[in-house]
Amino acid sequence: MKRVVSVSLGSSKRDHKVMTELLGEKFEIARVGTDGDFNRALELLQELDGKVDAIGLGGIDVYLFVKQKRYAIKDGLKLMNAVKITPVVDGSGLKNTLEREVVRILAEETGLLKKGSKVLMVSSVDRFGMAEAMAEMGCDMTFGDLIFTAGIPYPIRTVVELEEIANRTLPEFTQMPFHMLYPTGKKQDTQDDARIEKFASYYHDAEVIAGDFHLIRRFMPTGLKGQSILTNTTTAADVDFLRAKGAGTLVTTTPEYEGRSFGTNVMEAALLAVLGKPWEEITPQEYLDLLHRLNFKPRILNLKQ
Amino acid sequence: MATHAELTESLKAFMDSYNKNERLKIMNRDWNRTVVVKATDVESLHTLIVVDGVASLREGTSDQPDLTVISDSETLADMFYGDITPTEPYNNGTLRIMGSEDDIVRLDFISLMIWGE
Numbered sequence: 493m494k495r496v497v498s499v500s501l502g503s504s505k506r507d508h509k510v511m512t513e514l515l516g517e518k519f520e521i522a523r524v525g526t527d528g529d530f531n532r533a534l535e536l537l538q539e540l541d542g543k544v545d546a547i548g549l550g551g552i553d554v555y556l557f558v559k560q561k562r563y564a565i566k567d568g569l570k571l572m573n574a575v576k577i578t579p580v581v582d583g584s585g586l587k588n589t590l591e592r593e594v595v596r597i598l599a600e601e602t603g604l605l606k607k608g609s610k611v612l613m614v615s616s617v618d619r620f621g622m623a624e625a626m627a628e629m630g631c632d633m634t635f636g637d638l639i640f641t642a643g644i645p646y647p648i649r650t651v652v653e654l655e656e657i658a659n660r661t662l663p664e665f666t667q668m669p670f671h672m673l674y675p676t677g678k679k680q681d682t683q684d685d686a687r688i689e690k691f692a693s694y695y696h697d698a699e700v701i702a703g704d705f706h707l708i709r710r711f712m713p714t715g716l717k718g719q720s721i722l723t724n725t726t727t728a729a730d731v732d733f734l735r736a737k738g739a740g741t742l743v744t745t746t747p748e749y750e751g752r753s754f755g756t757n758v759m760e761a762a763l764l765a766v767l768g769k770p771w772e773e774i775t776p777q778e779y780l781d782l783l784h785r786l787n788f789k790p791r792i793l794n795l796k797q
Numbered sequence: 798m799a800t801h802a803e804l805t806e807s808l809k810a811f812m813d814s815y816n817k818n819e820r821l822k823i824m825n826r827d828w829n830r831t832v833v834v835k836a837t838d839v840e841s842l843h844t845l846i847v848v849d850g851v852a853s854l855r856e857g858t859s860d861q862p863d864l865t866v867i868s869d870s871e872t873l874a875d876m877f878y879g880d881i882t883p884t885e886p887y888n889n890g891t892l893r894i895m896g897s898e899d900d901i902v903r904l905d906f907i908s909l910m911i912w913g914e
Contacts (some may be wrong), residue, residue, distance in 0.1 A: 638824070638906075642899070642902050642903060642906055643899050643903070644824050644825070644828075644903065644906065645824070645826070645827055646820075646823065646824040657910075659913075660909050660910060660913030661906060661909045661910070661913060663913075664882045664883075664884040664905065664909055664913070665884075665905075665909075667884045667885070667888060668884060668888075668902075668905075672898050672901070672902055673902070
């Protein structure tokens with residue numbers, strides 16, 4: 493049996509462990525949250541190093557991809573570098589492949605995404621592949637990176653402008669303490685009432701709300717009118733939360749195990765264990781082929797039933 | 798070490814670049830803030846004020862700043878001239894900024910939008 497563990501800076505309330513089978517091999521997949529405690533995450537990673545088959549880093553990104561450019565988040569790298577033996581990933585390699593594929597599936601096989609769909613991406617530099625894929629298919633995009641991450645009331649409307657602003661700011665922002673840019677630990681269990689009041693219209697005006705679930709959740713107002721939510725990590729409680737806010741459909745890019753979907757980092761770690769190759773040697777096409785062999789499909793949940 | 802006059806010039810360069818950037822003014826239209834800039838090694842105090850997206854500068858301090866930026870004169874001048882970014886001196890403790898984290902991120906953002914690549 494292979495063991496895959498995701499160490500997350502997120503809330504321990506979301507901890508979960510499942511047994512599953514991937515291509516005939518048994519897997520134990522677990523997620524352990526450290527409630528925003530960076531040092532605890534470092535200790536845990538060192539404890540697990542060499543004892544499990546692959547490790548995912550959750551609640552933090554290590555790499556942000558903007559087209560061909562890659563930016564490394566300083567705090568994320570610190571965590572990654574604490575692991576010396578076991579392969580460790582943050583999900584960014586898989587995201588770029590999987591989430592483009594999910595956009596394609598939603599466009600071709602469902603009516604949830606189409607040309608002209610009004611899409612709010614609460615943050616897009618952490619999933620540039622998804623942002624680019626939706627823009628390429630002609631969705632009416634609002635990239636909310638500045639709005640929700642920095643409180644700046646400026647919607648970015650094109651990938652070109654997103655790329656320009658990202659290339660100006662990410663070299664420095666990635667060097668900042670991560671908690672200044674992203675809700676970690678207990679912040680993930682709360683909402684930002686001031687920004688919800690200020691920026692609710694972006695949610696209300698959208699047909700599809702996409703991106704990182706913690707950000708979507710933190711700024712989500714009440715009174716949604718059946719919008720679709722396209723994200724990755726959700727628990728049963730998150731589904732109830734979305735239903736209460738009035739969301740209509742939940743699409744998660746990673747498959748469901750026992751009522752919840754794991755983060756992309758967990759899935760990438762599992763795929764890494766299946767492939768048995770160093771992360772640096774895996775190509776996007778290999779991930780894509782493996783996803784097809786595993787018959788990975790996005791989970792689509794009607795929240796109105 | 799930079800002189801008070803050099804610091805004033807660096808802040809004017811920063812303010813002028815900011816005010817010429819229409820997009821940046823739109824981005825900050827709701828960010829009304831008073832920022833005091835204080836050098837630790839020379840007598841030099843300035844107040845940068847942003848109101849309705851437009852920045853202005855005056856010499857001296859302010860009673861109730863939202864942000865106070867403190868460093869040695871050389872670091873401040875380099876920073877406002879865009880020769881260095883605020884992140885490195887901030888992370889290594891050379892630069893201190895007193896204020897809310899959101900405002901610190903915003904000030905850094907403005908600086909990057911003016912001088913960033």
